[in-house]
Amino acid sequence: MADPALPVPRRRRRGRPSGGATDARERILDAAVAEFEAHGYDAATIRSIAARADVDPALVHHYFGSKADLFTAVIDAPMQPARFLPEILDGDLDGAGERLVRFLLDLWEQPDFRRRGIAVMRAMMGSKRTANILVGFVSREILRRITTRLGGGDDARRRAGLVASQIVGLIVTRYVIELPPIAEATPDEVVAAVGPTLQRYLTGDLEG
Structure with a gap:
């Protein structure tokens, strides 16, 4: 028989972390x-x-x-668009294309981030379900923010879509399939080559 003077231990609900499981x-x-x-x-x-x-x-x-929620968390954890996009897009948009490319390269050159990012991109390319999840994430967290910064409307949405297409293409060619000319370029070379293109998508003449 249990000693009534001793506290009765509380049963931990299944699936909840113990005090030592903070990681x-x-x-x-x-x-x-x-x-x-x-x-x-x-x-x-x-x-x-x-x-x-x-x-x-x-x-x-x-x-x-x-699992879909977990995949979304895997995408969101390293990128945190709410943190970096305002830094890039607030204020004068001149130079925002270069700032965006440089920021992305700084992230993807970090081994831990690159490993997670490549896993996400490969999963996306291998499954329509994950492609839809990633499209939803990019639309909600990135395209919407760029579109709003550019004033909204069809032209802003078009520009934001072009920016996103350039970014995804750069990431896939440099880090996922490692296409030699792009993968072997230095970050400064990539910024110099791609930054002006993003800048034109953001603020330039799209018909020229």
Whole structure:
């Protein structure tokens, strides 16, 4: 019989982290990157991600909900458009194209970011479902912000779409398929070559 003087231990709800599991969320994100990279979005499962992170699958659901929500978190965690886009787009738009290219290269040249970004891009190219998730993310977090900064309307949406297409093309050719002329160029060379194109999309004559 239990001693009534002793406190009765509270049962921890299944899937909730213990006091020592403060790094569980990051472990899950890292495991998701590895699973998406190794197996693609469709073959990766919450169970396999949980096993790689050494957590209960219920903990993955606790932090992220569905696999689609987890994939969105994998995209959002390193990029955080709400943080970097205002720095690039606020104030005078002159030079914003170069600033945007340089910022993206600074991110993608970091090994940890590049690994996560490549996993996302490969998962996207291998699954229509992940492509739709990424399109939704880019539309909501990036295109909308650029469109708003350019004043809204059809012309602004067109310009934002062109900017996004250039950025995605640069990332794929330099970091995912590593096309030699682009992959071997220095960041300064890429900024000098691509920055003016983005600047024209943002503020220049699109008909010229």
